[in-house]
Amino acid sequence: MNYREMIADDYEAAHQLWENTEGMGLSEADSRLEITRYLERNAGFSQICENEDGRIVGTALCGHDGRRGYMYHVAVSNDCRGMGIGRELVKRCLGNLHAAGIAKCHLMVIGTNEQGRGFWEGIGWQYRGGIMLYSQDIL
Template sequence: MIYRDMNTADYDAAYELWENTEGMGLSSADAREEITLYLERNSGISQVCVREDGTLAGTALCGHDGRRGYMYHVAVSGDCRGLGVGRALVARCLDRLREQGIVKCHLMVIAGNEQGQGFWAGLGWQRRDGILLYSQDV
């Protein structure tokens, strides 16, 4: 497996992985243009895992606002689960955040995504109660 920074050339394969990942929520914010801007604003933080044959095995979108880090779309293809790919992607993203002086990272998991909740709990992430998420299209 090869781990490296995510770039815009990874978009098509990444989007296909996200579409085929149970519990993954996609929206217009995941369009090519939006992801390209996100990667440019957060250069060198998001990560991918690529098999030796060049196919994408996993992704982790990650960035920060100067104060807190945020992780999105951590996804691993079904045939690569249980091999530590997700753990490695998360660790690489957190290393990049630390290098930029970010000391805390947040992420969101869809309420019904039991597998995702189990993954994050298994990595030691703490579930926060009492916080509600509000969104509005601008």
């Protein structure tokens, strides 16, 4: 497996993986333009994993606001799960955040995504009850 920084040219293959990942929530914010802008603002943080054939089998969008890190769209292809790819992507993202002086990272999991919740809890992430997420469309 080959791990490297995610770049804008990876978008189509990454989006296809996200579309085929059960429990993954996608929206207009996941358009090519929006993901490219995210990658540019957070250069070097997001990671992908390619198999021996060069197919993207894992992704992790990662960035920070100068205070806290955030991860989105951590996904591994169904045929490659259980191989430690997700753990390695997360490890690499957290290492990049640490190097940037970021002490804490957050992520969001859709409440009905049992597999996703199991992954995060299984690698030691803590569920934060009592926090309510509010959103508002601006455009």
